[in-house]
Amino acid sequence: MATRDQDRHRRAQMRANGPVESFAMREIGERARWLCGICRDEDRPVDPTRKRPDPLSPSIDHIRPVASGGTHPRSNVQISHWFCNLEKNTGGFSSRSAEYMRAKLARVVDGTPIPEQVWRSQFTHWGPAARVHARAAHRTRRGVR
């Protein structure tokens, strides 16, 4: 349950985001037939009847992040799963594939593990950091800390 302060903060944030929030979610969603612009999972469309934090609930994604000079017009927004949008904004998504995001979403929604080859494919072009990640993941899978 959100506190009153959190609510106030969230509303302030929505105002700060400006025109985006005044776009009808429905319009953005229907334009894409509720296909998430991040994972593009045709079997698992965005569900406008759900509410966040449900992973499949709708969210407006900035195709080009505002922080990187993206602007607010309709051409810069797309419908996305709430989960995918969150992942994109917290996980350094830009180099990750839609395939990986679909796998991640499936894990959250259905509990399906991310296939190893999908997982690995995310790191092939990352060099040494990728190998560190891969080793860490391997240890995690084996239950070693």
Ligand SMILES: [Zn+2]
């Ligand atoms: Zn998605």
